[in-house]
Amino acid sequence: MPTEKALDSELETFVREVLQNANDQGLPNDDPVKVTFEFNRLTGDDLDEYLEALQWTGQADPPANLEWHVERAIENEQARDPGLRRFVDSFEGDELLVLTVHDENTTGLVGEEDDSSQPYGALVKDFGGSEKLDSSSGGSHGVGKTVLWAFSSISTVIFNSGPRETISADEEPPRLIGRSILPAHDHEDANRTYTNHGWFGYADDSEIDRLGRPPSLWDGGNAVSELADTLQVDRPSNETGTSIGVVGFRIPGEDMHPEPEDLSEQFRHAAVKHFWPAISRGDLDVRVRTPDGDEEVANWNDAPGVRPFVECYSQLFEVETDELEGPGSVAKTTVDITVPEENEGVLDAPDPEYETTVDLLIRQLNPTDTEEFDESDDRDLSRNRVARLRGAQMIVDYVDKSSVADRGDDFVAVLVCGEAQSPNGDTPTPEQRAVEKFLKRSEPTQHDDWQGSKNDYLKKHYRGTIVKEIAALEGERLERALAEVVQEDVESGDGVPDMDDVAPIMGGRTNDDESKGGGPVMDWEEEPGTWFDDGNWMFYGKGGPIDEDHGPWSVTITIDRLDVDESSSDSIPVQSVKPLSPGVGIVQNGDSVTLDVDESIHEIEFEGSSEKVVDGIGDVREAFEIGAITEARLDVSAEIETEDDS
Amino acid sequence: MTTIHVLADSGQDLVKSHDSFPAEEDSEPPADELENHLRTLEVDEATIDYDRLDEAIEASMTVFDLGRRRQRTAMDSNLAPIVHQCIDVPPRVAAVPGMWHYLTLLRYPDFITSRWSQDDDLQEKFLGTQKDLYSNHLARLWWGAHLTYDEEEDHYLATHRLFNKQRLVNYVLDSSFRRYRPAAIAFAEELWDESGKNITSIAKRFNNSLSTTQLESRSKDQIRDQLGKIRNYVENTN
Incomplete structure (x- = not known):
């Protein structure tokens, strides 16, 4: 039985991005990346110490306390942040929810202070202000972290990391740094303006001069570890990885006090929904800990609707056939893709063009699958969806292909691309690598689509057909591959509708036998x-x-009146039609109307209407409910006599 | 742990290519040959009470006059809850076609033959079609009951009502929303005493309405309410 609750899509983005970052930073071993979302509700002494460590109050002159900045930042009219104001208005210093995200078996925040190609630099670089987050950041490390600040009531996030490698001997883990991103604001007395960026780090003047911000703190003794502990970002072990503290966790635009128990459920659902490939391969382990100390490991029960997809994907290297053999069976086929050649102006060793394929696994649904979809109560986890993924083992998106199932079996499918096509542990082929790079570069910041059009980053890296090839994995080429597996053989003649019934507008009929069922015969200036x-x-x-x-x-x-399967259930009578062109005869036959045109006229224009479909029905809402207003489709067929006929 | 017998696809093929069964009258499934195509599943939390099921099926065949359509329908209505109770398996297992093939072909072939001897498509009642598990007779009884069983109140009233009307059960189990339990129950509760002709008209309008509304967001009561409105409309316009 579905619940009323809909998963918050912003929350889903948050979970996706956090997990994606951790997953990208996994160490090259066979152990899973482990991510723990830990909620703590701070009160009493713990909260006092926390606020003190965060310098929430105190330090009045010069104003270095966070409260002072936040109170002024909310006055900024250009960058209004209602969530920030709500926090200031309601926070009484008695309770604060902190979310700490611990990742383990990961590289941690490696990299020098100013090396923006590394995880640390990507995190501290200037992404809050004028620098736009456009498609050029697709696939790169770290930028997804901007989402972290959006989920902090005071837009403040603390990082504590054990990096895999350090540059100099003085740098001994842990590495601690914090950052606030607030609307710019003024100091009314000192005639001074503050930018968006606030930092918690090592107060070293020469470094601040060099970098324009303080560098991170490293632990010489135990002071930094203790500070991290107070700030709720202490590492679960001495192994490498990062703990990220989101101060005053909130859902943007929502209630100030989300319940951690509810959040736990939603976090696990989102994790399973997007990362079941990584989880099923044992590459990722996600858990959520609530303030009562309960720890839940994300598993299939958190999003039961992934099961049919998981079962489908598990056949990647098992199934050979491209035919479905009944409910629950899996077939495998391919979708063609041509990766254009890389642009030599941009890359040192550009790849040539590759003509290759990606794998498409299709599972015919059985009754239990649908029950699992019902339980998941998630639009994406339902029948006739294609889950798309590449080597990152994250589901980029679920594409709705119900239209393909209209004339065939219900299914779910998994489109496996690039490095995901090679068995665990094998080296990917050059083709697989090329597809991987191509798709990775096509992803927007949120990694939730493959975008070919209006993608300058992609255009910069390739020469040749880009838009069509990216679109192929979502559009017609994917549909064709699906249709060949799930739809009945059109030749078999067992009640499969004629092409004209399915796509009547595409063509028409002529009296010429040879061209029957051939290409379009009508040229529509305005498609009916x-x-x-x-x-x-x-x-x-x-x-x-x-x-x-x-x-x-x-x-x-x-x-045509359409029913739930988008097939024509009956027709709605045409009541009137007006040919806007002269010399056209009108013949009403049953519910349809035929316009007869002589050979001297090359084009006609027509308009008209149906009988009233809501006659005698109380209101519009009821008309929907009793099936009077439904989807409808215009079926236009043409008959053209050729010279030979006459 | 319970052992579930499953007939492999090869066994199914054997039946499909068989010369006389079930096409010829009084033919029987080739039991000896089929035995060679059995597999087993070990399932936790599953029990199959064959004793009770045997007894119920035998009693039904004695009590109901299978020569009469009304009586056959009544038998289905009577048996569906018992089949669901006796075959206590998780839905995942009930979705395995081979389990039902084993039961119909090797356990209860006489029952299936008697129930459906008037029907042209006897093979379908034994096997189910490629696309549709629900046409296997036992699977149909089980799933129909599973979908309409009232979990909270622990009763099968809606199941009885669903199976008591051939047109209704056919529509519900063959429709594209059949796996949505609230809809199945709403149909059984709202339309159980409706005429077959009206059920067809109402169902068609309901299907039409689903082109613009999302079924899964609606509760059983909302669906009943909608069916009531369609019924009124259909009755008034007739």
């Missing part, structure tokens, strides 16, 4: 369409035969 207006379905179209050497021709218009 139908829309609902004030109780009637209206329609309009403008066009004529492609072949100018035509005889008399006709166009028949029917408005």
